[in-house]
Ligand code: DGT
């Protein structure tokens with residue numbers, strides 16, 4: 001079908017291992033449904049398990065109990081590369097490799113034409129900064145993305161994700177300062193990118209959280225509350241106390 005990107009966690013547990021020993025449950029009893037196209041905000045204190053939960057979704061780690069399905073299929077039955085090709089990641093430190101800007105964007109879909117790369121860069125609001133740089137799309141980036149700012153890295157990651165056209169998106173919002181103009185460009189690019197895709201956002205900005213279809217509130221590895229911003233405020237629980245400081 002055309003509607004894709006349903007994600008269901010059913011009673012998922014996970015423990016990190018150290019020297020072959022499990023170190024206690026990092027995630028416990030995690031159950032939720034993300035419907036196709038929804039934006040899911042993950043919130044909770046540092047160490048709550050937000051990043052770990054996302055890593056289970058991409059099979060970077062495997063749950064010790066419970067199941068995760070994508071579009072009805074247990075992800076253990078999906079090859080990792082095939083699973084990951086359904087997903088795109090826009091992280092705080094987005095991954096760039098040594099190569100041209102064009103090739104870094106094209107990493108989203110290796111058979112894309114130059115025209116498709118530039119179209120994606122325009123939709124991501126990255127085109128204008130790229131063409132202003134010496135070399136433009138052919139500028140070679142260092143392995144550390146040298147020569148471009150953190151905000152510009154994110155714009156490139158958004159362009160790459162638009163080109164990849166995944167059904168599931170994972171975003172880790174920046175906490176560090178990005179200049180206002182770049183921040184607006186990032187937000188616009190993300191809005192375009194997130195349309196019609198299931199998006200998991202490790203959210204730091206209040207606006208993102210308020211606009212999410214569903215907020216998952218994690219605390220010490222447990223999903224203690226879930227619902228919309230309004231629903232959670234009405235509960236007067238942990239989210240309410242987070243929100244009101
Ligand atoms: P953040 O990014 O600081 O807001 O925190 P979260 O919510 O992303 O937390 P997460 O998933 O990184 O960590 C959850 C717990 O798991 C926390 O107690 C630290 C622990 N942990 C994270 N990564 C590892 C790892 O690679 N090995 C071990 N042994 N423990 C880890």
Ligand code: MG
Pocket residue numbers: 050051052
């Ligand atoms: Mg984290």
